């Protein structure tokens with residue numbers, strides 16, 4: 001049995017050593033949300049590309065509005081997308097809209113709320129303007145050629161818009177690793193079936209599917225394998241053709257837990273098969289050729305914990321994501337919490353932000369089969385292996401479930 005920290009080191013070292021991580025592909029911008037960039041992105045031009053108004057109002061010369069109120073002659077207008085031929089000279093101004101280019105001669109924009117019309121061709125300026133007020137100078141946001149995103153960045157919601165503003169109709173991103181998902185167990189029936197006595201529905205394939213999608217992989221469902229060597233050989237054989245294979249169940253000490261035997265038959269090189277964590281102890285990681293092979297404990301919450309600790313980092317590392325740790329955050333315990341002297345515990349928890357830091361407490365749940373209990377929580381808290389208890393107010397790691 002190895003510690004969580006050691007298991008993570010072994011896991012990351014194995015992916016980093018993999019000769020072929022995911023190749024890059026060009027995809028349309030529209031489908032790039034959540035993908036990992038495989039090119040550096042530099043500003044294609046200055047942003048903004050011209051001195052522009054950020055208020056609706058009047059483009060003026062500062063000298064003209066140093067003492068107010070003052071009445072100025074309105075010489076034309078500058079509209080967004082069109083600009084203006086007008087030159088603002090002493091005693092004059094130009095009507096201007098947000099996003100329109102600043103006319104020659106002007107060096108501030110007084111917002112319309114601080115003016116009143118003097119028909120037919122004048123306007124009264126009621127407030128003095130400050131240097132640069134109401135406008136953004138060319139390149140104030142970005143200079144042409146400035147680095148904006150580096151390879152390995154995940155494309156988030158605002159990033160898609162930024163890429164659009166740079167004219168990136170296509171982006172180079174990592175291909176998604178294909179992640180095969182195999183549930184095992186003689187007691188399992190599919191989601192559309194009604195379980196008979198002693199049977200349960202297969203839920204792990206679906207939580208794993210969700211986790212694979214969230215981590216940036218492409219899930220491939222391989223259905224349910226039965227607890228016998230022949231069936232497992234066939235299905236695990238199929239699974240080994242993918243970038244990652246996840247097998248849930250069948251890795252404990254039960255008489256019919258054959259998954260590790262079949263891994264051995266296929267020559268899977270096992271890196272660890274027991275981690276000092278609760279739940280999730282019988283987690284297996286192995287490699288075979290280019291494929292990363294996981295045996296995940298069958299209990300629904302154990303599966304989720306093991307995935308989040310070890311599979312997420314593998315998928316994100318295969319994707320060459322810059323950020324590929326398990327993604328733990330820090331919170332303060334709201335109440336005293338008992339530790340396990342033998343294993344680190346990772347349990348469902350409720351986390352909230354109190355304005356200063358995250359505050360967390362364990363959620364009510366009935367053990368590692370209680371998937372609904374986990375669904376009602378919004379985090380998992382890491383309680384380090386230790387004698388005794390952690391006190392209220394102490395800092396702990398947690399994994400967000402949102």
Ligand code: AMP
Pocket residue numbers: 183184185187188200201202203204205248249250251252254296297298299300369
């Ligand atoms: P195992 O790891 O195969 O010993 O399974 C441990 C527990 O998890 C047993 O109670 C199983 O019935 C349950 N289990 C295994 N696989 C699944 C699955 N795909 N969906 C829901 N529960 C499962």
Ligand code: MG
Pocket residue numbers: 184185186249250298
């Ligand atoms: Mg089983």
